[in-house]
Amino acid sequence: MNGEIYVLIEHLQGQVSDMSYIMLAAGRPLADASGGSLVAMLLGQDVQGLASDLGADRVLYVEHPALAEFSPEAYLKVIADLIQQGNPRAVLLGETSIGADVAGTLSARLDLPLVSLCRDIYAEGNTLKFVSQIYGGKVLAEGDLPEATTLMTMVPGEYKAEAGQSATAPEIVATSPPDLEGLKVTHKQFIEPEAGDVDIAKEPILIAVGRGIQQEMNIEIAEELAEALGGELCASRPVVDQGWMTTGRLVGKSGKTVKPKVYFAIGISGAPEHAEGIGDAELFIAINTDEQAPIFAIAKYGAAADLFDLIPALTEKIKEAKGG
Amino acid sequence: MDIVVVVKLVPDLVEEIEITGDGKTVDTTFMRLIINEPDDHALEQAIILKEREGGEVTVIGPGVEDIDGVLFTAAAKGTDRQIKLTGDFDVEVNNHALARAFANVVREAQPDLILTGVQAHNDMDGALGPLMAEYLEMPYIGYVSGVVMEGETCNVRKEYPGGLIGEMQVNLPAVLGIQSAESPPRYVAVSKVRQAMKTVTLDEQTSSDLDRKGGPAVSRMFQPESGERAEMIEGDIDNIAEKLVEILRTADAI
Numbered sequence: 001m002n003g004e005i006y007v008l009i010e011h012l013q014g015q016v017s018d019m020s021y022i023m024l025a026a027g028r029p030l031a032d033a034s035g036g037s038l039v040a041m042l043l044g045q046d047v048q049g050l051a052s053d054l055g056a057d058r059v060l061y062v063e064h065p066a067l068a069e070f071s072p073e074a075y076l077k078v079i080a081d082l083i084q085q086g087n088p089r090a091v092l093l094g095e096t097s098i099g100a101d102v103a104g105t106l107s108a109r110l111d112l113p114l115v116s117l118c119r120d121i122y123a124e125g126n127t128l129k130f131v132s133q134i135y136g137g138k139v140l141a142e143g144d145l146p147e148a149t150t151l152m153t154m155v156p157g158e159y160k161a162e163a164g165q166s167a168t169a170p171e172i173v174a175t176s177p178p179d180l181e182g183l184k185v186t187h188k189q190f191i192e193p194e195a196g197d198v199d200i201a202k203e204p205i206l207i208a209v210g211r212g213i214q215q216e217m218n219i220e221i222a223e224e225l226a227e228a229l230g231g232e233l234c235a236s237r238p239v240v241d242q243g244w245m246t247t248g249r250l251v252g253k254s255g256k257t258v259k260p261k262v263y264f265a266i267g268i269s270g271a272p273e274h275a276e277g278i279g280d281a282e283l284f285i286a287i288n289t290d291e292q293a294p295i296f297a298i299a300k301y302g303a304a305a306d307l308f309d310l311i312p313a314l315t316e317k318i319k320e321a322k323g324g
Numbered sequence: 325m326d327i328v329v330v331v332k333l334v335p336d337l338v339e340e341i342e343i344t345g346d347g348k349t350v351d352t353t354f355m356r357l358i359i360n361e362p363d364d365h366a367l368e369q370a371i372i373l374k375e376r377e378g379g380e381v382t383v384i385g386p387g388v389e390d391i392d393g394v395l396f397t398a399a400a401k402g403t404d405r406q407i408k409l410t411g412d413f414d415v416e417v418n419n420h421a422l423a424r425a426f427a428n429v430v431r432e433a434q435p436d437l438i439l440t441g442v443q444a445h446n447d448m449d450g451a452l453g454p455l456m457a458e459y460l461e462m463p464y465i466g467y468v469s470g471v472v473m474e475g476e477t478c479n480v481r482k483e484y485p486g487g488l489i490g491e492m493q494v495n496l497p498a499v500l501g502i503q504s505a506e507s508p509p510r511y512v513a514v515s516k517v518r519q520a521m522k523t524v525t526l527d528e529q530t531s532s533d534l535d536r537k538g539g540p541a542v543s544r545m546f547q548p549e550s551g552e553r554a555e556m557i558e559g560d561i562d563n564i565a566e567k568l569v570e571i572l573r574t575a576d577a578i
Contacts, residue, residue, distance in 0.1 A: 012484055070490070072454075073463050097467040097484050100443070101501075104454025105464055107538055108423070114450040115540040130540065136337050136445045139350060142544045150540075153450070184463040184495040188479070193487030205577060229577060241365070241504045247487055254467065254483040254503065262577045269337065271445070283575040285568065286554060292340060294548070301571055302554035303564045314565040321569050321578050
């Protein structure tokens with residue numbers, strides 16, 4: 001094993017994900033501490049251009065028609081091959097629809113340890129440490145990185161994407177893929193999200209509704225607040241899964257990333273999957289009955305109150321304030 | 325079309341979390357265990373597929389506290405066989421160990437499709453699905469929110485960020501990590517669950533020694549510091565509402 005840190009570059013429809021840059025930012029101090037290079041793994045077909053701003057020392061570029069779009073099976077084969085050839089200290093993948101689809105299978109196939117939900121990774125002397133964010137963001141777990149080549153899946157929060165970008169293009173090393181014939185998984189097509197009635201990514205005032213709303217009919221309370229503030233409604237996963245709001249209004253991992261002026265979260269616990277969809281809101285207010293809710297770790301103002309009491313009262317006062 | 329659904333129980337996050345005295349684990353002594361939410365969606369998706377395509381649905385869960393209720397509820401919803409895998413499971417048993425144990429049971433059932441939740445909030449060593457898939461030497465696709473059977477293959481809708489969906493085809497047998505079922509998990513009346521408790525027997529199987537290799541060791545668990553917290557607005561409802569109006573006004577939102 002050498003001191004190199006590998007990072008899987010995730011890209012979709014010609015765009016490198018923020019998570020990829022975040023992982024490059026997280027990987028840099030690790031590479032320094034373990035005395036190796038920071039190596040990006042870029043898999044695809046005709047996507048060499050995506051390497052140009054990667055903040056890595058080297059890019060292992062693997063090109064093949066079977067890699068034209070993400071396939072968990074093809075990625076697994078290629079990355080397993082790269083790890084076996086390169087024998088790095090650690091491999092960073094996103095805790096995402098791409099990274100998490102291959103991290104577990106890689107761990108089982110190569111018999112290598114896997115640490116998931118990593119928010120931070122740092123060096124203490126010669127020891128590399130991880131901090132994982134578990135229990136929906138309510139608990140942090142810390143430990144030493146296992147001694148073997150360690151696979152890690154990362155969540156955003158600790159590092160900025162900009163820190164993983166570079167103005168100078170890294171060295172590109174074209175690498176041949178292993179045999180990719182006879183795959184059992186094939187990408188058929190992309191289905192674009194339906195254009196909804198409103199694009200929440202562009203709305204300045206958002207009222208976000210979570211599980212705490214309890215029933216579909218209660219959404220009316222949030223609607224009235226939105227109306228009083230001149231904002232739009234959006235939601236976290238449980239509300240969309242219940243079919244109470246369309247997927248176009250989902251904020252978070254599989255949904256949209258929003259950057260509103262005001263983000264007003266009601267009845268949302270603030271699990272990492274939701275939190276990562278909230279960009280820099282100028283004013284972030286959270287209402288939740290649970291004082292321990294992780295949403296209070298990311299909001300600017302919070303109130304541990306029952307939304308069914310507070311929101312109608314607040315709506316009335318806003319109407320008064322506007323009228324007066 | 326035979327489907328196996330693998331479920332895991334996790335502490336209910338609604339309850340207060342405490343760390344044990346040695347600072348290394350969450351104290352789950354008094355925490356209620358519930359079915360992992362995406363696993364509940366996996367169960368729902370399996371029952372939807374059974375209703376559409378026929379076949380049988382088997383649900384497997386680890387023999388921890390509260391598992392009987394979860395399995396009887398599954399039976400009341402429409403599963404045909406309920407396997408309780410007993411062994412030295414504590415709540416914090418890692419997913420590598422669970423995946424190895426479940427894979428042994430799944431292998432014997434020889435299903436066409438294995439569904440499980442895409443993730444759980446206490447996955448510290450990867451999700452169950454991909455680990456199990458590899459131990460079973462089957463393909464895996466996660467973040468799935470729709471499944472359509474097509475003979476020896478199935479078409480799945482895989483979620484990507486921003487609402488983008490990737491349609492993928494996978495040869496069976498395969499393991500799918502379900503993010504959400506086509507429709508929300510169905511409600512089942514308590515009376516039906518009670519009836520299942522009387523009429524359904526759980527198939528108890530014992531897992532061999534658990535092999536936990538592959539997960540990390542935790543030296544410290546802690547809750548995020550209060551310094552990183554929001555400024556909390558105190559007072560009665562009227563006071564809080566008034567202060568919020570002030571804050572909104574200062575921010576030019578009113």
